[in-house]
Amino acid sequence: MGGARSTHIKEAEGSHRPHPARGAEPELRPHDDETDGTLAFPEQSLWWVLPNAAMKKKVLLMGKSGSGKTSMRSIIFANYIARDTRRLGATIDVEHSHVRFLGNLVLNLWDCGGQDTFMENYFTSQRDNIFRNVEVLIYVFDVESRELEKDMHYYQSCLEAILQNSPDAKIFCLVHKMDLVQEDQRDLIFKEREEDLRRLSRPLECSCFRTSIWDETLYKAWSSIVYQLIPNVQQLEMNLRNFAEIIEADEVLLFERATFLVISHYQCKEQRDAHRFEKISNIIKQFKLSCSKLAASFQSMEVRNSNFAAFIDIFTSNTYVMVVMSDPSIPSAATLINIRNARKHFEKLERVDGPKQCLLMR
Template sequence: MGNQDSNLKVRSLQQGLIDPSPELHIDRSTANMKKKVLLMGKSGSGKTSMRSIIFANYIARDTRRLGATIDVEHSHVRFLGNLVLNLWDCGGQEAFMENYFASQRDNIFRNVEVLIYVFDVESREIARDLHYYQSCLEAMIQNSPDAKVFCLIHKMDLIQEDQRDMIFRDRENELKDRSKPIDCTCFRTSIWDETLYKAWSCIVYTLIPNVKELEISLTQFANIIDADEVLLFERATFLVISHFEQRPHRDTTRFEKVSNIIKQFKLSCSKVVAQFQSMEVRNSKFAAFIDIFTSNTYVMVITSDPKIPSAATLINIRNARKHFEKLEKESQNSLVK
């Protein structure tokens, strides 16, 4: 009976996914996949630490040895193969900040896709922090009026747990008010937990081309294989780039917890010269599979139907790779005109 179920699942997947449906047409108008991202905030707010954890495989305790950023540090991070994040990590010392708004104003703030402004939640100079933030917004309105703005209320682990919600809400309300007419999105973050992955996953999501088509395919894939949840992770950073769930879950940060745990495990593997490839976790209530999916992604599939054997799910993942690789390649081909 198990083999029969497996064959049925595999056959339906092959019929349903290998030929893309018309609504999965890739928009070829996206010609420039290089996205300028400004990372700003006062010195010591934690900008370089979070960048190093997400993109340079640092673990939290190792960020203590990072020095202060001098002027602007540029880095190009390849994300999902063809998307390049042009990160400008701007030093937050007062002399540098003043210079950004004077002689470097056009250079810094022109052609920006995303501004990420980091606030130290324990800062004793809130008025000055807000002054520089609003100066950034004025420069953005002049030079990059369509850019998205994200505010990270950082180092939340230093606040007593029963005070965090209230303090975050107060800061968020003030920032949204000070940001008008720009709409800013706020996140609470800490390098010591999954909140950092939550924020950066949401930020990077806004930069991914054709992400809606990717989500349609992920939903089709999940429905065909009777999965409760499917997550797509970027291969290098393990940020969540897309997900599907049959029903809402009470733990809204569980995806990012998985990102954090698996990335730490992946780094541990690399220290013993081993490469993380796949994992299966199973108990009486569910089975979870994490496997390499495309050349740029990992996939996580969660099922709760005990009648679906592991072999069927693994074969379905393997058969779906061709379809999702094709989506990625079509997106990359949009660069060539």
């Protein structure tokens, strides 16, 4: 039994907590009194503040026509699977969408069509409208594009407009469709493209990611992007660390509930697989979609062997949590009660309008 592994998956049909309607108050579970031998939180022990009013963040998604912008947006935010994106048509002009993320944070996503006519209009007649008040610019490059010079020209035009209208915007470059490149060439090609983009971006700074809709790299890139948009994320991480230390967890991850992007994590030691977060996001997102086809709702999962125990469970109205314990002798019930007792307090981190301070767990 040394290497045996058990997996428990809980699906809720009918009885599961529905995701709150857009604009509705998130549901709060009553505080549990079952705290014997488990974690008990004092009132006001955690505080991560989002204002009550919706906080909108404008995100520009740009790149040449056919680079894969709409496909990645549909996979992350509209629950498409990779093979279904083939039927998506070209984006005409600008498609606007508002994605509610973590309660009061709203991503105002502008998916800009990449045909030459539209691109030219963005830099002339629509320049101020498109590039004003931008929080994040995401520019997508098709790694196999035969018009690299034109791609770079349009990218530099975007940077000039950003520098003029939104100089504090964060820049992300996604070198996309990397699955089309031979595996032994991917590192070299990406490194060369990254160096070119960093040089062309000066005096602005850009963060570069290699991506593909067919693997977890898409989740790594978008988790990093969304992380930059979350207010007071350092306070959230501090509180997550406190939670992990109290329950003696090796690792705790917080996922956004709809997209399953990683928004925060704590680990007490380095792990061998640096890409495990995005792999988990990809796997669970695919499993959630499979559940939905059966009219079931994914709620929780437990994986256990002789070396570790991992729990994924609904946490707040807007998040899932994953807790990894290296001591599998700790009863599952104790960890699950600890997670349950923390829910009420982490709900406050998203909802409370109060002083911007972190109250440590005692």
